[in-house]
Amino acid sequence: MVARPVVLRRALRSALRPSAKSPIALARPFSSAAARLAPNSTPDYAVPDPARPTHFGFETVTEAEKRERVAGVFTSVAESYDRMNDLMSFGWHRIWKDHFVASLNPGFSPLTDGPDPRASQHILDIAGGTGDIAFRMLHTAHVVNRNPDVRVTISDINPAMLTVGKQRSAALPASQQAALTFVEANAEDLTKTTPLSPNLSAPNPHPTSAIPSNSVDLYTVAFGIRNFSNIPAALREAHRVLKPGGVFACLEFSKVDKHPLFNTIYKEWSFRAIPLIGQLVAGDRDSYQYLVESIERFPSQEEFRDMIVDAGFVVGGCGYEDLTGGVAAIHKGMKPRQ
């Protein structure tokens, strides 16, 4: 491993450093008030700060700069995104996504073929621009589980990716299209979401609104979270919007350290072949170079699991499931009932 991600180092440092923020703790060092406050207060590494250094591939940039450059990457790959995914993973990403959705089984409701009598299920698909996960969710919920009372909000920071998803959604049955909403939002701050603007070049005419706290049943993010500028902040925002009992589910590239031989082949493929394929097929080497570097910099399964637990989720079992030996991994966490 090249280096521990900056985010984690910061998390570790601020966890070890005694907090100087609470005057109560300073004035009464043995008071239990500080300990009682601790679970509710957000540690400073989980507060987005545009000037804080983070990593963009192997480079170190500020959080604000990363946001812009990630936007640049995905605006340039939006059109060729699916074709490239197929070429890079030999089509295997479809299997991962199918398994991810099947393991979540959205819309499943016992006994009745219809909806849960208490409330409809709300799924928030973060960084879901092209709709890959959202369309599978709707199919499982509406067709497999025969539960039409499931709605999906597709959120992405990048309007170019959302536009691709919107176009693709035109092929869906009308009932499924009606259950879809497309919003532009930054996953670190879901209090400011904007419906997708019809015209990408003009400023978005819609007013911003917030995703309310405790309103989401299932929060999914597939191959997106490693591009976030501040992952702890995004995890805490997920915790805020989820209902108690709601599930955070993440599909992301991960580490193959458990299989050294396969790891060698995999690394060769990532660092030599993928940028080359990007150059030949999409005419964009830099974006795909960023892609493989960002995978390399993403924390290991255990580290990321600990970040999820740190944000207040509970996990079942070891907290993650390796796919294809760890090339990708599914992490799940549940917001506990208070």
Add this chain to the structure above:
Amino acid sequence: MPPTRSIPATAAATRLLLRPTAAATPLRLRSLPRQIPAAPSPSRQTPRALLSQSHTRLYRSTTHPPPPGPFTPTKSAILSAAYAHVPEHGFTPASLALGARAAGYLDISTTILPDGAFSLIKWHMYAQRVGLAGREGSIAGFEEMDVKARVEALTWERLMGNKAVIWRWQEALAIMAQPTYVPASVKELAELADEIWYLAGDVSVDPAWYTKRASLSAIYAAAELFMTNDRSAGFSETRNFLRRRLGEAGEIGDATRSVREWLSFTASAGVNVLRSKGVPI
């Protein structure tokens, strides 16, 4: 459970390796209450607590507290509520979701259980195995029985633990036989066999430690399968089945012992005959 006297670290380690219920441990220790370590708080699990969930010890120790159970408080809440729905809905996702609702969670909450319906089966097996230690007192004349009779009584007691869900146990066995779940199921069976021999007061430290557990595992698994089809009153057919199998295992044990004695006698006699002929052995 504090040891009755201080033991040097190496000696304690050797005893642990051999088998903690070795002859040195007084039998009465097994009636002491178990220590169940405090479970981690549901909202903030530490990574340490997560790691310790994967318990590796496969035997009972009187000098070390038992490893924490594999279920976190949240999982326990969902699974214990879901268990109430098993007689009606079986070991299925439907039971899990109904349990999640009853415990105040959402239908989707059950997806964090990594094994789905198998988690519910594991819950049943774990609860029944751990509950066995408290029930030995309710068996009539348990203290006066010899080890063999105790094993039979305890195995029967464990089989009766399946009574409430026996109509659903065939589908549970089918799930347990899926390749993904076979290792966990076999491990649970091994731990059950160990638990029964331990509670019966078996203190052997010879190679029979393994054969006893292996044969009891096989007999228990067979009896469990027999019971799913047993329609007799009070499962008397299963009881007879269990008694016959345990008897056969005892006979086989006696037979192998006789064969071994005969072989060792013949071998040493042969060596002596050769020595008497002047062969330098």
